[in-house]
Amino acid sequence: MSFPSQQLLQLSSWIEVPAQSDFPIQNLPMGIFSEANTALRAATRIGDTIIDLAALQAIGLLENLSLPPNIFAQATLNNFIKTGKKSWSALRQRLLEIFDKENPELRDNAAAREKVLFSMENVRMHLPVSVGDYTDFYASKEHATNVGIMFRGKENALMPNWLHLPVGYHGRASSVLVSGTPVRRPMGQMRPDATQPPVFGATRLLDFEVEMAYIAAQGKPLGERISTAEAEDYIFGLSVFNDWSARDIQSWEYVPLGPFLGKNFASSLAPWIVSLEALEPFRVAAPEPVEPLLPYLQYKGKKAFDIHLEVLLKTPQGEQQSIAKTNFKYMYWTIAQQMAHHTINGCNINAGDILASGTISGSTPDSYGSMLELTWRGQNPLLLADGSMRKFLEDGDTLTIKAWAEKDGLRIGLGEVSGEILPAFPYDESQ
Ligand code: MN
Numbered sequence: 001m002s003f004p005s006q007q008l009l010q011l012s013s014w015i016e017v018p019a020q021s022d023f024p025i026q027n028l029p030m031g032i033f034s035e036a037n038t039a040l041r042a043a044t045r046i047g048d049t050i051i052d053l054a055a056l057q058a059i060g061l062l063e064n065l066s067l068p069p070n071i072f073a074q075a076t077l078n079n080f081i082k083t084g085k086k087s088w089s090a091l092r093q094r095l096l097e098i099f100d101k102e103n104p105e106l107r108d109n110a111a112a113r114e115k116v117l118f119s120m121e122n123v124r125m126h127l128p129v130s131v132g133d134y135t136d137f138y139a140s141k142e143h144a145t146n147v148g149i150m151f152r153g154k155e156n157a158l159m160p161n162w163l164h165l166p167v168g169y170h171g172r173a174s175s176v177l178v179s180g181t182p183v184r185r186p187m188g189q190m191r192p193d194a195t196q197p198p199v200f201g202a203t204r205l206l207d208f209e210v211e212m213a214y215i216a217a218q219g220k221p222l223g224e225r226i227s228t229a230e231a232e233d234y235i236f237g238l239s240v241f242n243d244w245s246a247r248d249i250q251s252w253e254y255v256p257l258g259p260f261l262g263k264n265f266a267s268s269l270a271p272w273i274v275s276l277e278a279l280e281p282f283r284v285a286a287p288e289p290v291e292p293l294l295p296y297l298q299y300k301g302k303k304a305f306d307i308h309l310e311v312l313l314k315t316p317q318g319e320q321q322s323i324a325k326t327n328f329k330y331m332y333w334t335i336a337q338q339m340a341h342h343t344i345n346g347c348n349i350n351a352g353d354i355l356a357s358g359t360i361s362g363s364t365p366d367s368y369g370s371m372l373e374l375t376w377r378g379q380n381p382l383l384l385a386d387g388s389m390r391k392f393l394e395d396g397d398t399l400t401i402k403a404w405a406e407k408d409g410l411r412i413g414l415g416e417v418s419g420e421i422l423p424a425f426p427y428d429e430s431q
Contacts, residue, residue, distance in 0.1 A: 008026055008281075008410075009026075009408065009409065009410055011025050011026060011096065011100060012024075012025060012100075012101050013025040013046050013047075013099045013100065013101055014099065014100075014101045014103075014107045015046040015047055015049045015099060015117075016047050016049075017046060017047035018047055018048065020411065021047050021048070021411070021413070022404055022411065022412070022413020022414065022415055023045045023046055023047055023048075023413060023415075024046070024047075024410070024411065024412070025046055025096065025099055025100070026278060026410060026412060027045075027046075027274060027278050027412045027413070028044045028045075028046075028092055028095050028096070028275070028278060029044060029045060029237070029272035029273055029274045029275075029278070029414070029415070030042060030043070030044055030053075030077055030080075030128065030237070030272070030273050030275075031043055031044075031045070031077075031125055031126075031128045031271045031272045031273065032075060032076060032077065032125070032126040032127070032128045032271075033050055033052075033118075033123045033124065033125055033126065033271075034123065034124050034126065035050075035118050035122050035123045035124070036122075039073070039075070040074075040075035040076075040126055041053070041054040041055075041072055041073050041074065041075075042054060042071075042072035042073075042074065042077055042080060043123075044095060045120070045272065046099055048119065048120040048121075049117050049118070049119065049120065050117070050118040050119070050120055050123050051095075051099075051116060051117060052072075052115070052116050052117070052118060053072035054070070054072040054073040055115045055116045056072075056098075056116050057069075057070070057071070057072055057073075058073075058115075059112050059115060059116070061094075061098060061105065061106060061112075062091070062094060064094075065087070065090050065091060065094060067080075067083065067087065067091075068083070071083070075126070076127075076128065076129050076130040076352065077128050077129050077215075077236075077273070077352070078129055078130050078351050078352040079351075081129070081215070081217055081218065081236045081351040081352060082217075082218045082351045084217065084218070085217065085233050088236065088275060088277075089277060092275065092277060092278075125178060125179070125180070125271035125272075126178055126271070127176065127177070127178040127269065127271075128178075128215075128239070128269075128271060128272070128273055129215055129273075129351075129352035129354075130352050131173040131174075131176045131352055131353065131354050132173060132350045132352055132353055133170065133173055133349075133350065133353045133354075134170070134171040134172065134173040134176055134267070134353070134354040134355075134356070135168050135169070135170055135171060135342060135353070135354070135355045135356070136168060136169055136171045136211075136243060136259075136263075136356045136358060137166050137167065137168040137333065137338050137355070137356065137357055137358040138166075138167040138168060138169075138358040138359075139166050139167075139331050139332055139333035139338060139357050139358045140330060140331055140332060140357070140358055140359055140360050140361050140369070141158070141162075141287070141332040142330065142361040142362060142363055142367075142368075143358065143359040143360070143361035143368075143369060143370070143373065144157075144158060144162055144167075144358075145157045145158055146361060146368065146372075146373045147372065147373070150372065150376070150377050151251055163289070163290050163291040164291060164293075164294070165297070165341055166297075166333035166337055166338045166341045168338070168341075168342070168358075169258045169259055171243075171259070171263060171264065171267065171356075172263070172264035172267070173354070175264055175265060175266050175267060176267050176268075176269055176354060177266055177267070177268050177269070177419070178268070178269060178271055179268055179269065179270050179271055179415075179416065179417040179418050179419070180418060180419070181266075181268065181419060182419060182420045182421070182422045183244055183265075183266045183268070183419045183420070183421055183422065184265070184266070184422045184423075184424065184425055185202050185203060185206055185395060185421055185422065185423060185424040186202070186203050186206075186246050186249065186261070186262075186265040186424070187200065187201060187202050187203070187424050187425075187427055188200070188201075188203060188246065188249040188253075188261050188262070189249065189252065189253070190203070190204075190248035190249050190251075190252045191248075191252045192204070192248060198252060202423075202424035203246035203247075203248055203249055203262075203424075204248055204392065205246060205247035205248040205372075205377075205378070205391075205392045206244070206245075206246055206247075206392050206393040206394075206421065207244070207245045207246070207247050207370050207371045207372050207392055207393065208242050208243075208244060208245070208311070208370060208371065208393065208399045208401070209242060209243040209244070209245055209358075209359040209369060209370050210242070210309050210311055210324070210326060210359060210360050210361075210369035210370070210401050211240075211241040211242065211243050211356045211357050211358060211359060211360060211369075212238055212239075212240065212241060212307070212309075212328050212356070212357045212360065212403070213238065213239045213240070213241035213269055213354050213355070213356045213357075214235045214236075214237070214238050214239075214335050214354075214355050214356075214357075215235070215236045215237055215238075215239060215273050215352065215353070215354060216234060216235065216236065216339075216349045216350065216351065216352070216353040216354070216355060217233070217234045217235065217236050217349075217351055218234075218349075218350060218351040219234050219343065219348055219349030219350065220343070220348065220349075221348065222346060222347070222348040223346040224343075224346060225340070225343045225344050225345075225346060226339055226340060226342075226343040226349070227296070227340055228296070228297065228298065228299035228303075228334075228336040228337055228339075228340040229299065229300070229336075231335065231336035231337075231339035231340055232276055232303075232335070232336055234339060234349060235276060235335060235339070236273060236275070236351075237273035237274050237275045237276065237278075238273070238274050238276070238279065238305070238307075238414060239269055239270045239272065239273045239274070239414060239417075240269075240270040240309070240401050240402070240403045240414045240415065240416060240417040241267065241268070241269055241270070241354075241356050241357075241401075241417060242267065242268040242399065242401055242417050242419065243263065243267050243356060243358075243359070244263075244265065244266045244267060244268065244419070245259075245262055245263055245370070245372075246261075246262045246263075246265070247262065247372055247377075247392070248262075249261055249262035250262025250263065266419075267356075268417050268418070268419045269354070269417060270403075270414060270415050270416060270417040271415065272414060272415045274412065274413075274414050278412050279305050279307070279405060279412060281405075281407055281408075281410060281412075282305050282306045282307065282405040282407060282412070283302040283303075283304070283305060283306075284302055284304050284305065284306045284329050285302050285304060286302075286303055286304035286329070286331065286332070286333075286334045287330070287331075287332055289332075296340055296341075296344055297337050297340060297341065299334070299336050299337065299340075303334035303335070303336045303337075304328070304329045304331065304334055305328050305329060305405065306327065306328070306329045306405060306407070307327065307328040307329070307403055307404070307405045307414070308325065308326075308327055308403065308404055308405065308406070309325070309326045309327065309328065309360060309369070309401060309402070309403045310322055310324070310325050310401070310402045310403075311323050311324040311325075311326075311369070311399070311400070311401055312399075312400040312401075312402065313382075313384070313390070313393075313397060313398070313399055313400075314397065314398040314400070315384060315386055315388055315390075315394070315396070315397055316396035316397070317386050317388070318384055318385060318386030318388065319385065319386070320398070320400065321384060321385050323374065323382060324366060324367060324368055324369065324374055325366065325367060326360050326361060326362045326367040326368070326369050327360070327362060327367075328357070328360055328403070330360060330361070330362050330363075330367075331357055331358075331360060335355070335357070338355060338357070339355065342355065359373075361373055371390070371391070371392050371393060372392075375390070375391050375392070378391035378392065393421050394421065395421050395422065395423045396420070396421065397420070397421050398418060398419065398420040398421075399418070399419060399421075400416050400417070400418040401416060401417050401418075402414075402415070402416045403415075403416075
């Protein structure tokens, strides 16, 4: 089958889709919403219209899918994710049918439409999954090289293991926040002057990391493993992710066990999860491996995705402006390799777990995925349109990451993840 197929491209919905929308009928992302004082429930989206999946099931339009009753009348997608890949795909096919402009089932039923459709303006989006575990990788060769040069010098930039395995660590699941939630500047211990003792205070080097999160399906039991060939069956979808980082806390604390308080104060997730099925037309080959790979990390086929990412910064005084553009396809280690590596020791994966790619940087300075790299640790501050300079993020700044794929007139977007920096919580040294 060739993608995008003519049939897929020609589909259009009876719901209006604004030009350049991230959400044509071909997308059908999933999220959790509420409106007014009603309960949280599952939704998809076409254009700027929210489609209440709980209501769609309640009025009988999803009857032939053999889904458990009230599977969408829940505050997270975890239980729906557990129904498995065939079930997700069957839902997608049925939604393509119901919202096809030729289908009168819901289109011509005003009373039913009233129950099912909401304007994006009138709803609130929530964290789409209950995150049991969150793993962060370090899978961009350009990013790992840049950070390595800054933290350890050019000779030791890429550690000896880096080209042989996807390096990762276990992050903090309970501080994963939905887009729009403000982020407090963390305080902590750091050593800004290597000849002096460490000091305590608010981080001075607050940063973002452009990442792609992939939401896991229910994996295999503890002790078993998932191969690169099977890996994508265990991925419910992709979502844009910002792994906020305090570089001064991080660089002092990380030896020898890795990231801790410099990372676990907040990570932000976009509200929409886009399926691999919707992203199928945008598959591309990943970069060729530099070193031969052990068999468990080898794979066949195109396992990377051509997804554009753009970083936008809004200062308290200025307009939002673009500060970097990168692409998910630059990642050295694919999501299939990351999943296979994660489970090669028998580690289990649960529905709703987040695996994140690590910072996505390209090869040119305007494609770097963090302030650390964009300003080269503050040496080359960004000059913004409002005349202000930025080495790192300041209080009142709002950082937004957008992601979208585009080909042959088809645009499938992942929406955006955004967060404003609040000043550090007051600290009383006498307490
Ligand atoms: Mn990260």
